Amino acid sequence: MVIVGGGFGGLYAAREMRNARVAITLIDRKxxxxxxxxxxxxxxxxxxxxxxxxPIRWILRYQDNAEVLLGEVAGFDLERKVVKLTDDEIxxxxxxxxxxxxxxxxxxxxxxxxxxxxxxxxDSLEIRRRIFLAFELAERDAARSGGGQDLxxxxxxxxxxxxxxxxxxxxxxxxxxxxxFHTIDPKRTRILLVEGGPRILASYSEKLSRxxxxxxxxxxVEVRTSTVVTGLEPGIVRFGDTTIPAAVTLWAAGVAxxxxxxxxxxxxxxxxxxxVKPDLSLPEHREVFVIGDLATLxxxxxxxxxxxAPVAIQQGGAAAKNVLQLIAGQPTTPFQYHDKxxxxxxxxxxxxxxxxxxxxxxxxxxxxxxxxxxxFLIGFRNRLMVMIQWAWSYVTFERGARLxxxxxxxxxxxxxx
Amino acid sequence: MVIVGGGFGGLYAAREMRNARVAITLIDRKxxxxxxxxxxxxxxxxxxxxxxxxPIRWILRYQDNAEVLLGEVAGFDLERKVVKLTDDEIxxxxxxxxxxxxxxxxxxxxxxxxxxxxxxxxDSLEIRRRIFLAFELAERDAARSGGGQDLxxxxxxxxxxxxxxxxxxxxxxxxxxxxxFHTIDPKRTRILLVEGGPRILASYSEKLSRxxxxxxxxxxVEVRTSTVVTGLEPGIVRFGDTTIPAAVTLWAAGVAxxxxxxxxxxxxxxxxxxxVKPDLSLPEHREVFVIGDLATLxxxxxxxxxxxAPVAIQQGGAAAKNVLQLIAGQPTTPFQYHDKxxxxxxxxxxxxxxxxxxxxxxxxxxxxxxxxxxxFLIGFRNRLMVMIQWAWSYVTFERGARLxxxxxxxxxxxxxx
Numbered sequence: 001m002v003i004v005g006g007g008f009g010g011l012y013a014a015r016e017m018r019n020a021r022v023a024i025t026l027i028d029r030k031x032x033x034x035x036x037x038x039x040x041x042x043x044x045x046x047x048x049x050x051x052x053x054x055p056i057r058w059i060l061r062y063q064d065n066a067e068v069l070l071g072e073v074a075g076f077d078l079e080r081k082v083v084k085l086t087d088d089e090i091x092x093x094x095x096x097x098x099x100x101x102x103x104x105x106x107x108x109x110x111x112x113x114x115x116x117x118x119x120x121x122x123d124s125l126e127i128r129r130r131i132f133l134a135f136e137l138a139e140r141d142a143a144r145s146g147g148g149q150d151l152x153x154x155x156x157x158x159x160x161x162x163x164x165x166x167x168x169x170x171x172x173x174x175x176x177x178x179x180x181f182h183t184i185d186p187k188r189t190r191i192l193l194v195e196g197g198p199r200i201l202a203s204y205s206e207k208l209s210r211x212x213x214x215x216x217x218x219x220x221v222e223v224r225t226s227t228v229v230t231g232l233e234p235g236i237v238r239f240g241d242t243t244i245p246a247a248v249t250l251w252a253a254g255v256a257x258x259x260x261x262x263x264x265x266x267x268x269x270x271x272x273x274x275x276v277k278p279d280l281s282l283p284e285h286r287e288v289f290v291i292g293d294l295a296t297l298x299x300x301x302x303x304x305x306x307x308x309a310p311v312a313i314q315q316g317g318a319a320a321k322n323v324l325q326l327i328a329g330q331p332t333t334p335f336q337y338h339d340k341x342x343x344x345x346x347x348x349x350x351x352x353x354x355x356x357x358x359x360x361x362x363x364x365x366x367x368x369x370x371x372x373x374x375x376f377l378i379g380f381r382n383r384l385m386v387m388i389q390w391a392w393s394y395v396t397f398e399r400g401a402r403l404x405x406x407x408x409x410x411x412x413x414x415x416x417x
Numbered sequence: 418m419v420i421v422g423g424g425f426g427g428l429y430a431a432r433e434m435r436n437a438r439v440a441i442t443l444i445d446r447k448x449x450x451x452x453x454x455x456x457x458x459x460x461x462x463x464x465x466x467x468x469x470x471x472p473i474r475w476i477l478r479y480q481d482n483a484e485v486l487l488g489e490v491a492g493f494d495l496e497r498k499v500v501k502l503t504d505d506e507i508x509x510x511x512x513x514x515x516x517x518x519x520x521x522x523x524x525x526x527x528x529x530x531x532x533x534x535x536x537x538x539x540d541s542l543e544i545r546r547r548i549f550l551a552f553e554l555a556e557r558d559a560a561r562s563g564g565g566q567d568l569x570x571x572x573x574x575x576x577x578x579x580x581x582x583x584x585x586x587x588x589x590x591x592x593x594x595x596x597x598f599h600t601i602d603p604k605r606t607r608i609l610l611v612e613g614g615p616r617i618l619a620s621y622s623e624k625l626s627r628x629x630x631x632x633x634x635x636x637x638v639e640v641r642t643s644t645v646v647t648g649l650e651p652g653i654v655r656f657g658d659t660t661i662p663a664a665v666t667l668w669a670a671g672v673a674x675x676x677x678x679x680x681x682x683x684x685x686x687x688x689x690x691x692x693v694k695p696d697l698s699l700p701e702h703r704e705v706f707v708i709g710d711l712a713t714l715x716x717x718x719x720x721x722x723x724x725x726a727p728v729a730i731q732q733g734g735a736a737a738k739n740v741l742q743l744i745a746g747q748p749t750t751p752f753q754y755h756d757k758x759x760x761x762x763x764x765x766x767x768x769x770x771x772x773x774x775x776x777x778x779x780x781x782x783x784x785x786x787x788x789x790x791x792x793f794l795i796g797f798r799n800r801l802m803v804m805i806q807w808a809w810s811y812v813t814f815e816r817g818a819r820l821x822x823x824x825x826x827x828x829x830x831x832x833x834x
Contacts (some may be wrong), residue, residue, distance in 0.1 A: 031553055031821040043832075048465035055549075057597045067599045069560060070553035070821075088561055121820060136448055136487035143486060144505055180474045182484045200571045214694040400473045404487075405540060 001025070001323060002083050002092040004073050004260065006056040008303050008309045009292030011231065011276070012316030014066050021326055023089060024066040027083065031070050032057050034121055037309060037373060042124035042159060044131065045402040046170040046191050049121045075263045078375040094287045094323045097260060097274075101293040101307060104256035104271070111232045115154075115249040118161055126319045127250060131169065132404050134247040135177060135186060142183040151189045154237045154246040156229050157253030158195030158202075163212060165250055170219040177404075183252070191221045192246075194226045196240070198255070201344055201352065204305060208352040211361040215350040216359035229253070255307065257294050269296050278334035286332070289322065291315035297335065305337055309376075314338065329331040343369045393394030418740060419500050419509040421472040421490050421677065423450050423834040425726045426515030426709030429733030431483050431626050437741055441483040441505060444500065448472050448487050451538055454726060454790060458579060459541035460820040461548065461585040467540045483604070490516070492680045495702050511704050511740045514677060514691075515733065515798075518710040518724060521673035521688070528649045532668040536579055539721055544667060546821050548586065551664040552594060552603060553821070568606045569656045571663040574670030575612030575619075577761040580629060583610040584764035587636040593819075606639045609663075611656070613645040613670070617771065618761055620723060624768040628778040632767040646670070672724065678711050686713045699734045701712035703749070706739065708732035714752065721756055726793075731755065761784045 001017075003010045006028035014026050033055040048089040057068040073205045076095075083090045103117025116126050127323040131153070135395060138151050151173075155166045173189035180186075193200065193216065198208045198217075207349060213223050224239075231238030237246045257272030267275045267280045271294035274282070280295065292312035296304055315335060322332040327407045341355030343365060351365035418434075421447035449470040466589070474485040488575050492501040493512075500507045520534025523698050533543050569592075572583045590606035597603075612615065616626045617633075617640060630640050641656075648655035653798035654663045661747040674689030683699045684692045691699070697712065699705045709729035713721055715779045722728045732752060733750065739749040758772030760782060763789035777785060 029820075030550060045467075048464075048467040049820055050465040053820050058819065061597045065561070067558055070550075071557060088557075132448060133487075140486055140488060140505075143484070180472075180478045200596075402448070402475065403466055403470050 001096070001097045002027065002090055004083065004100065004294070004301065005100060005294075006068070007036070007098055007100050007292060007312060009100075009294075009312035009316040009319075010096065010233050011056070011059060013096050013098065013291070013320040014034065014060060014063065014316075015090070016317045016320035017324065018063045018065070020065070020327075022065060022094075022323075022327070024063075025069060025092075026060070026066060027055055027058065027069050027071045027085070028071060029070070029072045029088070030120070031057065032121070035376075036119070039118050039121075039124045040164040040168060042121065043118055043127035043165065044172060045128055046168070047288060053121055055064055059305050073260055075091035076260075076265075078265065078288060080194055091266070092287075094289075094326065096291060096316075096323070098288045098290075098292045098312065099258035099260040099265065099294050101255040101257050101271075103251055104254045105251070106254055108232070111251070113154060114232045114234055115251040115353040117251040118165070126200055127165075127213060128402075129404050130248045131172070132402055134183065135184070136404070138184050138247065145224075151184070151186075151247045152192065152245055153189065154192045154194060154244070154249045156194050156237075156249065156251050158193055158197070158200030158223070158225065159252060160201065160251075162193055162195070162252035163200060163216065164345055165252060166191055166221045167216055167219055167345070167392075170216075170221050170303070171347050174220055176298045192244070192352075193221050193223045194227050194229060194237075195225045198226050200225065203342070204344070204352060204354055208354060208361060212260050212344065212346055212352045215352075215362065219347045219350070255293070261290070264290065266275050266290075279322050279332035281322070281332065286326065289319040291319050294417055299337055308342065310340060310409045311343075343372065345369045419444065419507055419515070420509040420513045420515065421445075421500065422484070422515035422517060422709070422711075423447070424453070424515055424517050424729060425713075425730035426620045426733040426736075427513065427516075428473070428476060429730045430513050430708070430737040431477060431480065431733075433734045434741065435480045435482070437482070439482060439511075439740075439744070439746075440471070440478075442486055442509075443473065443477070443483055444488045444490060444502070446475055446487070446489045447537070448474065450476055453536070456538075456541045457537050457581040457585060459538065460535055460544035460582065462545055462763070463585070466542065467590070470538055475625060490677055493677075493682075495699075495705060497684065498704070503772050509704075511706075511743065513680065513706045513708060513736050513740070514708060514711060515707075515709045515819075516675035516677040516711050516727065518672040518674050518688075518690075521671045522668070523671055524655065525649070531649045531651055532666040534581070534668040545580075545819075547566050547665045548589070549819055549821050552598065552601070554599050555664065556598050568603075568664045569603070569609065569613060569662055570606065571609045573611050573654075575614070575617030575640070575642065575727070576669060577612055578617065578637065579610055579612070579667075579669035580617060580633065581762055582669060583608055583638045584633055584762070587638050588632075588764050591637055592821050593649065600686070603607060604693065608639050609661070611644050611646060611654075612642045615643050616798055617642065618757070621769060621771055622776060625771060625776055625778060629763055629769045632763045632769075632779065636764045636767065644673065671805075672710070674711050677709070682709065683707075687809055696739050696749035697732055697741070697752050698749065703743065706736040708736050716754055723759070725759065727757060727759075728754055735825070760789065762786045801827035 003013055003026045023024045035052040038052040049347045060066045074086050081092050105111040144373050153169050169191045173186045175257050177186040201209045201212050216223055227239050237244055261268050261272050261274045274290040276290050276295045280289045293307040299305050318335045325332055343353035345351040349363050349366050351369045353360040353365040353368050418439050420430050450473050452469040455469040457597045479481045491503050498509050522528040534624045535706050569587050572579045592602045594603040618626045618629050633640055637824045654661055676688050677754045678685050678691040691707040693707050693712045697706045710724040716722055742749055760770035762768040766780050766783050768786045770777040770782040770785050
């Protein structure tokens with residue numbers, strides 16, 4: 001059988017079948033699984049890429065029935081039961097597609113070059129480069145002209161990623177870099193978090209959402225809700241008639257499903273997510289399952305399941321079990337999501353958490369967040385290193401991975417041409 | 418005063434003047450200092466970039482008289498005492514230029530795309546990408562065709578960097594990846610170390626050089642001395658009439674001084690190194706010093722000083738002292754190199770070392786190497802992390818940073834078009 005995608009969904013599907021007599025081929029266009037919930041830490045230099053990502057081949061090294069192939073899926077032929085790669089075809093009896101989502105720009109693909117989103121290791125390195133390069137270029141400009149101009153950072157989108165980025169940016173400006181520059185004052189950096197809806201972290205209760213906003217403001221972030229971005233140009237963000245300069249603009253405002261969803265030929269929702277049956281299979285193809293962010297399915301109350309790691313993990317296990325049941329000639333089982341809670345981190349010691357009816361915010365929520373995230377980091381080595389890294393940067397306010405790699409001159413996203 | 422370059426020479430020059438009443442501006446085109454002796458560990462996924470590099474600004478954060486500027490030096494006007502940046506000018510009373518070297522291709526610049534060298538973090542990530550991508554592509558090809566083709570890795574140049582790369586490649590193929598592939602057998606990978614001269618590590622004694630060769634062969638490296646590369650094409654290395662296929666070719670065969678040396682207008686040697694006076698200043702400009710790999714100076718016996726970190730470190734201190742002496746109206750002091758020994762590592766527990774008259778090889782040399790390199794890693798945090806990383810990968814044979822970032826499809830250096 002074939003699994004497309006080595007994210008949480010694909011990996012947990014493979015693992016669920018580790019003792020089954022099936023030959024699994026897992027295809028991904030990267031050689032590594034990325035622990036997406038901590039990508040923002042790489043983007044803000046708190047962690048190195050190697051600490052939140054691990055080769056898929058390494059993760060599955062003890063699973064003899066799983067072969068890992070690096071490859072780009074170009075399409076499917078569901079009738080012939082074939083996955084098409086760019087230069088090859090791979091046949092399957094059963095197929096699980098877990099290709100995830102990318103960020104989306106609401107019909108403005110030209111915004112991507114100006115405001116990168118955060119889905120891959122490469123994205124996080126590009127964002128890291130822009131953040132730290134902005135301070136360096138400001139210092140150089142200030143050293144030349146004698147006067148310092150305040151830096152603006154704009155984060156578009158008040159979901160968990162936007163909140164994490166804005167909170168960490170504030171920490172960097174106020175603490176990490178505070179005393180390392182001679183001409184500019186990083187503490188005077190403005191960090192704007194812009195959300196189109198009436199409140200940030202809208203998937204949480206109103207109370208938690210307000211608490212998160214207060215924690216952000218305390219960190220020095222300006223939160224602007226009900227504010228829709230209408231234009232992005234190099235160095236400039238527009239909201240209707242208002243225009244503000246932005247040394248760096250980051251995008252955390254929307255996602256669109258992988259184009260592989262559409263290539264399956266099944267019905268998709270507005271963002272390209274595939275509508276699956278309760279057992280996660282395609283309506284016309286009981287041997288094809290779609291899981292994780294790429295699938296859309298309603299929970300018991302009719303609300304769509306959120307695009308978070310726990311849903312992908314549980315669906316990976318459920319789809320794999322259903323495949324094994326089909327092989328055994330048994331009926332499949334409808335998927336049921338067990339919501340163990342959700343949490344979002346805001347800064348050094350701030351977070352909000354919703355665990356069943358329990359609502360936490362501030363330091364207790366942050367501790368819960370830390371525990372859960374480190375616990376789930378795949379691979380013991382990574383877990384240990386991340387813990388040490390964090391303990392260290394918690395004590396010292398240092399961020400070890402503050403390297404600007406790649407081009408340091410061409411800041412085309414920054415300056416009007 | 419102005420220092421150009423944040424490598425060992427520039428940093429130690431700045432540090433030497435930490436208590437002096439001088440305003441120092443250190444200019445580098447990267448924001449980070451790179452611990453070059455460990456770059457090969459990043460290239461082979463043993464360490465992450467953040468563990469061997471640190472922001473220059475952070476290293477000098479407690480030195481109030483030193484300002485760090487990110488900038489690309491485009492030239493000098495020694496008469497007007499001005500350093501020209503691409504978009505600015507900076508005046509100086511005293512100037513120390515420590516811009517280092519790049520790899521050179523003996524008049525074949527077109528070889529660079531085929532066989533990358535190892536001087537920067539970006540170089541090391543590109544090499545890492547090629548190494549691990551080669552195994553992934555071989556697995557994919559083998560899975561398709563049914564048969565596995567042996568992989569060839571060719572390292573050109575038998576100096577310390579070439580030996581380190583070849584030894585570590587052997588370790589990766591024989592141990593790290595040994596059991597993670599289903600179709601290919603990484604243990605059958607051929608690793609060739611090609612040296613034009615009669616023996617590898619020619620700067621060491623004949624005895625140590627032979628010992629290093631034996632240690633390499635034991636690790637599984639084929640060493641070919643007196644073999645000159647006459648042609649490089651994608652996927653192919655030529656030595657005269659012999660042609661061998663190469664999945665990855667790495668270049669460790671030669672260096673050329675930074676073009677900034679030539680821009681100083683002074684006499685240079687064949688590789689572009691600036692000929693300096695015994696006090697490290699330019700013959701016509703006592704206020705301009707050139708140090709480290711960019712300078713050429715003979716030792717007491719008339720032999721040119723080697724391009725290694727200890728020379729750069731000692732020259733940085735010496736040039737800074739000479740600047741302070743000039744400011745105080747005193748004569749300058751000729752530079753004298755104190756050779757504390759040299760060492761090259763070969764693999765997991767192999768190395769050679771020459772310390773005065775003492776010659777070590779094998780495990781004792783490796784222990785000495787480990788101690789010296791970790792001790793000199795700048796920044797305590799890095800030292801701690803590197804130690805933990807190494808202890809971990811020593812015990813487990815794991816390499817944590819095995820990420821292929823960037824493009825995974827376009828292997829243009831590999832396949833004939």
